[in-house]
Amino acid sequence: MLEITNLHVKLAEEDKVILRGLDLKIGAGEVHAIMGPNGSGKSTLSYVLSGRDGYEVTDGSAKLLGEELSEMEPEARAAAGLFLAFQYPVGIPGVGNMTFLRTALNAQRKARGEDEISAGDFLKLVREKAKTLKIDAEMLKRPVNVGFSGGEKKRNEILQMAMLEPKMCILDETDSGLDVDAMKLVADGVNALRGAGRSFLVITHYQRLLDHIKPDVVHIMAAGRIIKTGGPELALEVENNGYADILAEVQ
Amino acid sequence: MAVMQAKADALAARLAGARPDEGGWLGKARAEALARLAPMGLPGRRDEYWRYTDPASLTAPEPVSAAVFDAKAEPRPFTALDRLKVVFVDGQFDAAQSDDLALEGIEIERLSLAGHAANHWAANLYGVLEARGQTPVERPLATLNSALATEGVLIRVTGKPSKPVSLIYLRKSNNSDAMLHHCIKVESGAELTLLENGPAAARLSKVLEVDLADGARFHHIRTQGRDHERRAVTHIFARIGAQALFKSFTLTANGRLTRNEAFIELLGADAVAHIAGASMGDGDFVHDDTVFVTHAAERCESRQVFKKVLKNGAVGVFQGKILVKQGAQKTDGYQISQSLLLDDDSQFLAKPELEIYADDVKCSHGSTSGAMDETALYYLRSRGVPLKQAQSLLVLAFLAEAISEIEDEAIADDIRNRLEGWLHRHEH
Ligand SMILES: Nc1ncnc2c1ncn2[C@@H]1O[C@H](COP(=O)(O)OP(=O)(O)OP(=O)(O)O)[C@@H](O)[C@H]1O
Ligand SMILES: [Mg+2]
Numbered sequence: 001m002l003e004i005t006n007l008h009v010k011l012a013e014e015d016k017v018i019l020r021g022l023d024l025k026i027g028a029g030e031v032h033a034i035m036g037p038n039g040s041g042k043s044t045l046s047y048v049l050s051g052r053d054g055y056e057v058t059d060g061s062a063k064l065l066g067e068e069l070s071e072m073e074p075e076a077r078a079a080a081g082l083f084l085a086f087q088y089p090v091g092i093p094g095v096g097n098m099t100f101l102r103t104a105l106n107a108q109r110k111a112r113g114e115d116e117i118s119a120g121d122f123l124k125l126v127r128e129k130a131k132t133l134k135i136d137a138e139m140l141k142r143p144v145n146v147g148f149s150g151g152e153k154k155r156n157e158i159l160q161m162a163m164l165e166p167k168m169c170i171l172d173e174t175d176s177g178l179d180v181d182a183m184k185l186v187a188d189g190v191n192a193l194r195g196a197g198r199s200f201l202v203i204t205h206y207q208r209l210l211d212h213i214k215p216d217v218v219h220i221m222a223a224g225r226i227i228k229t230g231g232p233e234l235a236l237e238v239e240n241n242g243y244a245d246i247l248a249e250v251q
Numbered sequence: 252m253a254v255m256q257a258k259a260d261a262l263a264a265r266l267a268g269a270r271p272d273e274g275g276w277l278g279k280a281r282a283e284a285l286a287r288l289a290p291m292g293l294p295g296r297r298d299e300y301w302r303y304t305d306p307a308s309l310t311a312p313e314p315v316s317a318a319v320f321d322a323k324a325e326p327r328p329f330t331a332l333d334r335l336k337v338v339f340v341d342g343q344f345d346a347a348q349s350d351d352l353a354l355e356g357i358e359i360e361r362l363s364l365a366g367h368a369a370n371h372w373a374a375n376l377y378g379v380l381e382a383r384g385q386t387p388v389e390r391p392l393a394t395l396n397s398a399l400a401t402e403g404v405l406i407r408v409t410g411k412p413s414k415p416v417s418l419i420y421l422r423k424s425n426n427s428d429a430m431l432h433h434c435i436k437v438e439s440g441a442e443l444t445l446l447e448n449g450p451a452a453a454r455l456s457k458v459l460e461v462d463l464a465d466g467a468r469f470h471h472i473r474t475q476g477r478d479h480e481r482r483a484v485t486h487i488f489a490r491i492g493a494q495a496l497f498k499s500f501t502l503t504a505n506g507r508l509t510r511n512e513a514f515i516e517l518l519g520a521d522a523v524a525h526i527a528g529a530s531m532g533d534g535d536f537v538h539d540d541t542v543f544v545t546h547a548a549e550r551c552e553s554r555q556v557f558k559k560v561l562k563n564g565a566v567g568v569f570q571g572k573i574l575v576k577q578g579a580q581k582t583d584g585y586q587i588s589q590s591l592l593l594d595d596d597s598q599f600l601a602k603p604e605l606e607i608y609a610d611d612v613k614c615s616h617g618s619t620s621g622a623m624d625e626t627a628l629y630y631l632r633s634r635g636v637p638l639k640q641a642q643s644l645l646v647l648a649f650l651a652e653a654i655s656e657i658e659d660e661a662i663a664d665d666i667r668n669r670l671e672g673w674l675h676r677h678e679h
Binding site (some may be wrong): 050051052053073074075077078079084086089090091092093094095099100103104105107108111143160164 | 630644
């Protein structure tokens with residue numbers, strides 16, 4: 001599904017290097033988690049994969065279903081099945097959440113040569129998905145992420161994911177800022193999407209989310225690379241002992 | 252002195268050969284306007300009120316020739332609405348294309364036919380609100396219009412007409428120089444929705460005098476044809492009685508030069524006046540909104556909401572003032588003017604002003620100018636929305652506050668669809 005080889009990324013405007021030879025391979029239907037100290041480059045990785053401006057790939061490659069991502073516009077990556085649930089979802093005053101969802105869904109369908117969804121079908125679909133995430137009708141009418149609480153924004157990201165049904169989902173700290181019940185809702189939302197060959201990359205600081213979303217593989221990232229890969233037990237080790245031992249072991 | 256002389260000369264040149272009918276109440280009003288105009292002369296670039304916009308092409312004796320724009324298959328505004336159509340072509344009334352002017356609850360007359368009528372109600376309105384609007388700032392182009400206009404509509408509303416009155420301004424000539432002057436009187440408790448659309452002429456001067464009695468309601472929605480070459484100066488003068496409501500929205504697109512002035516007086520307690528504008532300029536175009544709102548009574552509310560999207564060298568101007576007179580306690584005044592600059596070539600010039608002589612008032616104003624939000628653009632694209640479409644969505648979002656000033660949903664949708672259509676055609 002996603003194959004990243006020796007990826008090097010620096011800031012476009014500065015000489016700051018953030019990713020330094022990152023390797024990661026996620027097969028269809030797999031759930032991988034990435035943990036790592038603050039500033040290790042986790043969000044940068046997710047931005048680079050989704051096509052945000054301001055970064056420059058200096059070496060290596062990142063392929064989605066065999067296609068080189070750096071050669072695609074952000075919208076083309078989305079249409080090809082990539083989705084990033086943002087660590088900090090963006091507010092868009094003046095654009096209603098519903099309009100936003102419908103526009104995005106139809107744009108992706110169009111890019112794939114499919115018909116637009118009818119207004120009625122769309123409404124039915126969005127109501128059904130919103131209900132399972134306990135997002136009320138009022139929140140759907142409001143401008144995208146404007147005046148939403150931290151937790152509401154994160155649930156809204158998952159709603160978008162549920163509507164767009166991407167193939168490769170990247171969740172950047174979707175658990176941070178969520179109360180215990182909301183975390184359960186979000187995890188249920190993710191688990192409902194598991195299967196059908198859909199893959200996930202879950203970036204998190206806490207083992208707790210991984211209790212709900214059981215990963216197949218856990219990676220530890222530090223200073224722009226994956227320094228250790230293991231099973232779910234690796235997350236427990238981090239939870240109990242922090243990163244010091246792992247970092248020492250690698251050096 | 253040289254400046255005054257230049258203004259006087261400009262006026263003399265403009266009036267040369269003009270022979271307005273001097274009979275009837277209208278002739279009297281015209282003569283009074285001429286008398287008021289003489290000491291003012293016509294505006295020049297050195298006038299403070301014209302600091303940002305050069306009036307030369309508006310004051311010149313002849314209009315600059317302006318090619319008629321071919322809107323191709325683009326539908327005209329408001330076509331889907333049930334409305335009473337009054338059509339002008341290059342400033343001349345067109346009976347064949349107009350509807351029968353009879354409608355319950357409303358009297359509509361043509362200015363050119365009513366000027367000699369005895370005891371006409373419009374004798375107390377024509378040029379009267381325009382004259383009130385000459386202080387504290389002179390607006391000689393409006394006075395010139397009062398002096399020379401030969402066509403327009405006189406509308407008196409006594410009830411609640413079943414549909415809006417729609418003034419449609421077509422243009423066929425590259426050299427037409429139109430002057431239209433409308434008077435509207437909405438009686439106590441009566442209501443009117445007035446629609447206006449179209450470029451009207453190569454050069455248009457239009458005055459709209461609106462008198463709202465206590466409890467009257469007036470909704471005004473206009474689109475100003477997007478003929479690239481046209482020029483227009485328009486004035487709205489409104490006098491608003493107690494508990495009356497005045498709402499005006501204007502959509503402006505392109506046009507070499509557009510100066511829209513509004514002079515609005517809240518004279519009775521609890522009156523409301525909202526004036527809004529959305530404009531899009533793509534090229535060598537100047538859009539100037541110059542608004543003056545006076546609060547002269549207690550507990551009145553006013554809003555000025557102006558949004559401009561500018562690119563490829565377009566210039567947006569906003570001069571907006573809220574004057575709160577002594578005794579106008581509990582005034583609620585709001586003013587916002589914003590521009591979205593889509594490139595570095597465009598500019599927005601804003602002069603927001605507050606002048607307050609009452610102590611218990613709530614007034615706020617703000618003016619901003621900025622580029623499109625790159626983060627929002629990326630967020631939309633990351634969800635699969637193509638760049639151009641994402642930009643269009645953000646442009647519409649930027650204009651949304653102004654459009655939301657239109658109360659009637661069907662009309663607001665019409666305006667929104669129109670904007671979407673324009674934006675969509677640029678998406679490819
Ligand atoms: N646009 C930028 N300008 C300057 N520095 C940047 C920029 N983007 C990222 N960085 C730096 O790159 C490093 C990696 O940042 P990134 O946000 O990817 O870390 P992270 O692993 O997601 O951290 P956290 O766990 O705190 O979310 C940090 O040192 C950050 O300050
Ligand atoms: Mg991060």
